[in-house]
Amino acid sequence: MNRDNAIKGTGRILVIGLGPNGLEAERRAALAGCRLLVTAERYRELVAELAAEWIPIAPLDQALAAMARRLPEGDIGVLVGGDPLFFGIGRRLLERFTPEQLEFRPAPTAVQLACARFRLPWDDARLVSLHGRESDAAPDPLAGPSLTARLLAGPKTVVLTDRRWSPDRIAAALKSRLAAVGAEGAAASIRLLVAENLGTAAERLTGGKLAEIADRRFAPLNVLIILHQDAGASAPLGLREAEFAHQRGMITKDEVRAVTLHKLALPARGVLWDLGAASGSVSIEAARLAPGLLICAVEKQRQRLADLRANIVKFAAFAVLPVAGEAPAALDGLPDPDRIFIGGSGGRLAEIISAGTKRLAPGGRMVVNGVTAATREQAPRLLRAAGLTVEISEVTVRRLGADGRALNFNPISIITGSK
Numbered sequence: 500m501n502r503d504n505a506i507k508g509t510g511r512i513l514v515i516g517l518g519p520n521g522l523e524a525e526r527r528a529a530l531a532g533c534r535l536l537v538t539a540e541r542y543r544e545l546v547a548e549l550a551a552e553w554i555p556i557a558p559l560d561q562a563l564a565a566m567a568r569r570l571p572e573g574d575i576g577v578l579v580g581g582d583p584l585f586f587g588i589g590r591r592l593l594e595r596f597t598p599e600q601l602e603f604r605p606a607p608t609a610v611q612l613a614c615a616r617f618r619l620p621w622d623d624a625r626l627v628s629l630h631g632r633e634s635d636a637a638p639d640p641l642a643g644p645s646l647t648a649r650l651l652a653g654p655k656t657v658v659l660t661d662r663r664w665s666p667d668r669i670a671a672a673l674k675s676r677l678a679a680v681g682a683e684g685a686a687a688s689i690r691l692l693v694a695e696n697l698g699t700a701a702e703r704l705t706g707g708k709l710a711e712i713a714d715r716r717f718a719p720l721n722v723l724i725i726l727h728q729d730a731g732a733s734a735p736l737g738l739r740e741a742e743f744a745h746q747r748g749m750i751t752k753d754e755v756r757a758v759t760l761h762k763l764a765l766p767a768r769g770v771l772w773d774l775g776a777a778s779g780s781v782s783i784e785a786a787r788l789a790p791g792l793l794i795c796a797v798e799k800q801r802q803r804l805a806d807l808r809a810n811i812v813k814f815a816a817f818a819v820l821p822v823a824g825e826a827p828a829a830l831d832g833l834p835d836p837d838r839i840f841i842g843g844s845g846g847r848l849a850e851i852i853s854a855g856t857k858r859l860a861p862g863g864r865m866v867v868n869g870v871t872a873a874t875r876e877q878a879p880r881l882l883r884a885a886g887l888t889v890e891i892s893e894v895t896v897r898r899l900g901a902d903g904r905a906l907n908f909n910p911i912s913i914i915t916g917s918k
Contacts, residue, residue, distance in 0.1 A: 510534075510570040511600055514577045514589065517542065518606030519698025522578070526604060533576035535569050537562050542578050551576065559588070563595050570600070581608040586628045586659055610657050613694035613722035616704055624724075625653040629664035645793040647676040648818030651689070651727050652790040658723040666693045666723045670712035677709075680821070682812040685729060692724040693717055729815060735787040736760070738780070744806040744813070745778035751842060754896045755868065755911050756780055762866050762892070762915045763838050765789045769860070772836045773797065774826045774851060775843025779807040779819060786816035794818055795833045799825040799845070827854040839865040841878075848874060849881055852916075856885040859918050869912035878914045887916030 513533060515526050522530075522545045530536060536551045543553060556562050556577070566575050582605035583589040592601055614621040627649055650656055650673065660666060670691055677686045686709050693705045695718040705715065736757070740750050751759065759781060765771065768791040773782040776796035786794055796819050798804050804823055811819050822829055827850045835858045844851050848867075855865055865887065869875035882889050892915075896908040 510573050510575060511602060512566065512570065512575045512577060512592065512596060514579065514583045514592065514601060514603045516582050516604060516606035517545070517578060517580050519612060521545065529604070530576040530578065532574055534573035535566070535575045536578065537566060537575065538578035542580075546576075546578060556588070559591060563591065567595065570596075581606055581610075585610070586626075586630065609659070609694075609697055609720075609722045612697045613657070613692075613724060616694050616697070616702075617692050617706075617724065619655070619692075619724065621655070621657060624655045624657045626657050626659075628659040629669075630659045630661045644676065644818050644820045645791065647673055648786060648790045648792075648816070650725055651685075651815060651817055654727055656725040656727070658725065660721055660723050662719045665719075666691065666717050666721060667713050667715055669723060670709045674709040674713055676817060680808055680811050680817070682815075682817070685727075685812065685815060688727065688729045690726045692726070693721055694724075695721040697722070727815075736784055738784055738787075738814070740780070742813075743778045743780050743783070744809040745780070746803060746806065749777045749803065751777075751780050751868065752896055752908060755894050755913070756784060758892065758894050758913055759840065759866060759868060760784060760788065762890075762913055763840060763864060765792060766837055767791050769793070769837030770795065770834050771838045771840065772830070772833065772855070774839065774841045774855075775845065776807055776821075777803045777842065779810050779816075779821075781840055781842060782807075782819045783810050783814050783816045786818040787814065790818060792818055793820065793834065795820050795822050795836075797822045797824060797826055797829050799823070799829075826851045830854055830858070835860060837863050839863070841865070841867045844874070848877055852878070852881045852885055856882075856887065856916075856918070861918055863918045865916040865918075867914045867916075869914055870909070875912040875914075878912075882914065882916035885916070887918055890915045890917070 513529055530546060531549055533551050536546050536553045537556050539556050554565055579588055583603055585608050674686060689709055691707060691712045695703045740753055743750060765785055765788055767789055771785055771792050771794045773794060773796040776782055776798045779796050782794045782796040796807055798807055804821055807821050825845055837860045839855045841851060859865060867878040869878055879889050879891060892913045893910050894913060895910040898906045
């Protein structure tokens with residue numbers, strides 16, 4: 500934390516949450532004792548009659564600096580909407596000031612009010628904030644799969660929006676992404692609810708499908724609820740080979756897939772390259788384990804790409820971006836990876852490891868599944884030559900049928916290089 504422990508004096512910071520009933524008398528009286536008031540322009544008229552000096556809350560860094568300078572002079576009041584400790588200013592205040600200097604008086608959040616208006620329990624909802632996330636709003640075409648996965652990972656997602664990430668733009672982005680992978684059926688099962696201007700005379704509630712919401716415009720102050728009835732029906736790990744569309748034999752065996760995902764040690768956010776993805780079984784389960792990942796699944800063969808796309812739709816693994824092409828040439832337009840899985844190299848293992856290592860993030864991992872003797876021999880040497888720390892595990896799968904007969908598979912070396 501970056502608290503300014505040099506701030507002394509008797510001043511305290513009173514952080515007031517504004518609810519649907521406006522600024523109530525008890526809270527107004529508390530703010531009356533403050534020498535400085537910090538709030539948004541839209542709330543200024545609520546405190547205009549108070550004698551304290553007013554400064555805008557944005558830009559926030561400037562406001563925090565002013566508060567640090569003025570705190571020794573006396574109490575400071577901060578007026579915000581809802582609960583300042585729920586995706587609000589509270590976290591930033593606690594980073595700058597000590598807990599003893601802060602007092603929080605929350606009001607019901609916009610999320611609570613929106614769910615109450617639509618009569619929806621929200622203890623089972625996923626919460627996603629796109630409010631003020633400039634990096635998320637950047638015009639990056641590769642951000643689409645990751646965003647879609649975050650918003651559709653569960654049956655009920657509440658989204659805090661802003662002027663840039665408005666409900667209509669989100670609906671259009673989801674509609675476009677689902678159409679790109681042939682998931683129009685999934686789009687039909689999604690319903691959006693928008694609560695605008697909650698607690699004001701201009702309050703409005705709207706519900707509709709993706710296309711309906713994409714064609715409307717909404718007030719900047721709103722909460723979006725995404726209902727996706729087909730999401731979250733099964734566990735994130737444990738899919739069987741038979742559940743995937745795949746060409747005979749061209750799929751990572753269940754047991755090997757589990758070990759491979761363990762060795763990848765997937766981060767919650769970032770980028771995974773799945774090279775030689777085939778049916779995408781590793782990508783699909785990675786997407787279910789870590790919905791915040793963007794997964795670039797590179798495959799050159801047309802039928803395997805068709806299987807990959809079919810599996811993305813079937814399992815609603817919308818964080819997986821199918822990339823038609825062959826590594827290393829196909830890697831040029833992809834974002835730098837935090838993890839790389841090499842399931843097939845097409846005889847270009849040396850070039851792939853070289854190109855991948857240069858772009859792999861510090862602390863990243865590259866995992867190679869060695870099926871052939873050549874890969875098992877070459878991969879450790881190439882990874883070490885690239886400066887990675889190497890670990891090798893050998894997996895032998897033996898399945899016993901109900902009749903007691905054994906089905907033995909060839910051993911596979913799982914070679915992990917850590918940067």
